[in-house]
Amino acid sequence: MLALLCLLGQGVVAAEQSRPPRLVLQITVDALRGDLPGRFANVLGDGGFRYLMEQGVHYTDAHYQHANTETIVGHASLATGTVPAAHGMVGNVWFDREQGRLVYNIEDARYRLLTAGADVDAKTEIDPTQKAAKVDGRSPDAILSSTFSDELAVHYAGRSRIFGVSVKDRGAVSMAGHAGKAFWFSKATGEFVTSTYYYDRYPDWVNQWNARKPAMAHAGKSWELTRKPADYLFGDADDRAYETDFPGFGRTFPHAYGAADDKYFTTRLTLSPVGDELTLDFAKALIVNEQLGQDAVPDYLAISFSSTDYVGHLFGASSLETEDNLVRLDRTLADLFAFVDEKVGLQNTLIVLSADHGQPEVPGYLHELGIHGTHYFDTKALNKAPAIAALKQKFGIGEALIKAYFHPYVYLDRDLILEKGLDQAAVEQAVAKELEKLDGVAAAVSGSALRTGGLPDTLLMRSILRNFHPKRSGDIFLVFEPNIFINDFDGLTVASTHGSPWRYDTFVPVMFAGAGLQAQTVSRPVTPYDIAPTLAAWLGVKPPSGSIGAPLVEVLGEPAE
Numbered sequence: 241m242l243a244l245l246c247l248l249g250q251g252v253v254a255a256e257q258s259r260p261p262r263l264v265l266q267i268t269v270d271a272l273r274g275d276l277p278g279r280f281a282n283v284l285g286d287g288g289f290r291y292l293m294e295q296g297v298h299y300t301d302a303h304y305q306h307a308n309t310e311t312i313v314g315h316a317s318l319a320t321g322t323v324p325a326a327h328g329m330v331g332n333v334w335f336d337r338e339q340g341r342l343v344y345n346i347e348d349a350r351y352r353l354l355t356a357g358a359d360v361d362a363k364t365e366i367d368p369t370q371k372a373a374k375v376d377g378r379s380p381d382a383i384l385s386s387t388f389s390d391e392l393a394v395h396y397a398g399r400s401r402i403f404g405v406s407v408k409d410r411g412a413v414s415m416a417g418h419a420g421k422a423f424w425f426s427k428a429t430g431e432f433v434t435s436t437y438y439y440d441r442y443p444d445w446v447n448q449w450n451a452r453k454p455a456m457a458h459a460g461k462s463w464e465l466t467r468k469p470a471d472y473l474f475g476d477a478d479d480r481a482y483e484t485d486f487p488g489f490g491r492t493f494p495h496a497y498g499a500a501d502d503k504y505f506t507t508r509l510t511l512s513p514v515g516d517e518l519t520l521d522f523a524k525a526l527i528v529n530e531q532l533g534q535d536a537v538p539d540y541l542a543i544s545f546s547s548t549d550y551v552g553h554l555f556g557a558s559s560l561e562t563e564d565n566l567v568r569l570d571r572t573l574a575d576l577f578a579f580v581d582e583k584v585g586l587q588n589t590l591i592v593l594s595a596d597h598g599q600p601e602v603p604g605y606l607h608e609l610g611i612h613g614t615h616y617f618d619t620k621a622l623n624k625a626p627a628i629a630a631l632k633q634k635f636g637i638g639e640a641l642i643k644a645y646f647h648p649y650v651y652l653d654r655d656l657i658l659e660k661g662l663d664q665a666a667v668e669q670a671v672a673k674e675l676e677k678l679d680g681v682a683a684a685v686s687g688s689a690l691r692t693g694g695l696p697d698t699l700l701m702r703s704i705l706r707n708f709h710p711k712r713s714g715d716i717f718l719v720f721e722p723n724i725f726i727n728d729f730d731g732l733t734v735a736s737t738h739g740s741p742w743r744y745d746t747f748v749p750v751m752f753a754g755a756g757l758q759a760q761t762v763s764r765p766v767t768p769y770d771i772a773p774t775l776a777a778w779l780g781v782k783p784p785s786g787s788i789g790a791p792l793v794e795v796l797g798e799p800a801e
């Protein structure tokens with residue numbers, strides 16, 4: 241009888257899975273390292289992460305396999321089911337050889353922002369990658385593969401409603417793909433904005449949402465601790481010298497947001513759980529006004545929550561701030577799931593949550609535990625090192641040889657190399673050799689060697705190769721030793737920076753829930769590239785053009801006999 245019930249149970253699940261969900265809800269938590277939800281489970285409530293971990297399919301060993309674990313790289317990988325070598329988003333910033341300058345991943349001069357005065361304010365912007373953009377136009381055109389959301393649009397003749405929302409422009413634009421619509425938060429105006437790639441004018445509901453000025457409700461308030469200190473793992477470790485003392489925000493609770501006219505007011509909101517709460521509020525208005533999940537044609541909503549990343553940069557993964565941010569994010573997720581259940585029904589919604597990358601530990605925290613040999617990398621060493629002198633002696637070119645360095649890529653002046661009659665590959669090898677002598681550098685890998693396959697077949701080399709796009713990648717890929725990284729954000733000193741190929745930066749959660757899925761914890765190794773092809777397989781649409789991931793059998797069910 242029990243066996244029969246089990247069989248019936250499986251039959252029901254299979255029947256439900258064969259029907260397309262009304263809504264695919266893809267959540268990305270920026271910089272949520274794979275261990276963090278379980279590590280802080282004691283302070284989490286019901287209906288948020290617990291719903292995903294206890295009632296969904298939870299993969300506990302998911303790692304990216306590309307070397308540059310940055311935000312756009314991970315988001316594009318989630319959206320397209322492939323590696324940067326194929327989707328082309330090799331870093332938040334790369335050197336465009338045609339334009340002869342560094343470019344920001346989604347900048348596009350043809351599509352200006354739809355809101356006047358919403359542009360990035362270089363005077364107050366703390367994200368160094370945002371400042372690399374020359375123009376404030378934004379579009380997904382630099383993403384070279386199709387996304388799952390694109391395939392959904394193609395499959396359903398454009399009838400699927402497709403949206404991406406995030407505090408970060410790159411978190412929204414990447415996931416919405418080429419066919420969807422994206423909205424993101426402007427720190428200059430405190431509003432959610434978009435570009436002319438998506439709209440000629442705002443939908444009325446967006447104007448109405450912005451007119452309410454929800455960000456301003458936080459003026460003069462503070463980020464307060466949610467629970468009593470004794471509840472937290474880091475309850476007695478709030479004040480740490482290695483945490484970032486951001487102006488007016490401080491290292492300890494409560495963290496003040498400041499007055500509405502303070503130039504860093506909206507920035508401070510993004511450095512706290514409020515950034516995610518505003519994102520949720522906007523997403524709710526979107527779900528209702530765009531009528532997501534209301535008919536038989538599946539819709540797609542991607543929400544990327546950015547606060548975990550900013551809090552991690554400022555305070556580290558092992559801090560009271562990160563712990564309380566998770567408590568608040570958990571409430572935000574519970575609120576979102578309850579709202580979707582009411583409007584669409586969780587049984588009609590296929591939810592997937594993952595992250596664009598993980599996070600390192602702060603060197604100062606590791607030192608407290610007696611773990612040494614970890615420190616911040618001094619980028620000035622790159623210029624002053626005897627390496628430059630050695631290169632000058634060898635080739636007759638010194639500093640001029642290095643055209644640009646934006647971690648992890650070093651771009652050489654190819655014209656100069658040609659002019660001097662030198663061999664590009666030989667110069668790359670020589671520069672790489674000198675860079676590898678620097679303290680804290682684990683490897684410097686030449687692009688020519690990657691092209692010709694002349695490298696040892698190691699996990700590290702493979703991850704660098706998966707990150708290699710011939711037009712965008714630099715001539716040398718620089719890898720620091722584990723727990724060594726740059727912490728200078730264009731003048732702002734931060735506690736931690738992700739972006740390495742090491743396991744703490746590649747480790748992310750992958751959780752599927754809703755749509756009749758049964759609880760399951762899966763410990764076999766998977767990759768986040770598997771998510772897009774899994775969504776495609778579930779919905780019976782073709783996989784994204786560059787997809788290399790494998791559809792996840794625990795989500796889809798075993799193939800029929």
Ligand SMILES: [Zn+2]
Nearest residue numbers: 270271311596
């Ligand atoms: Zn990120």
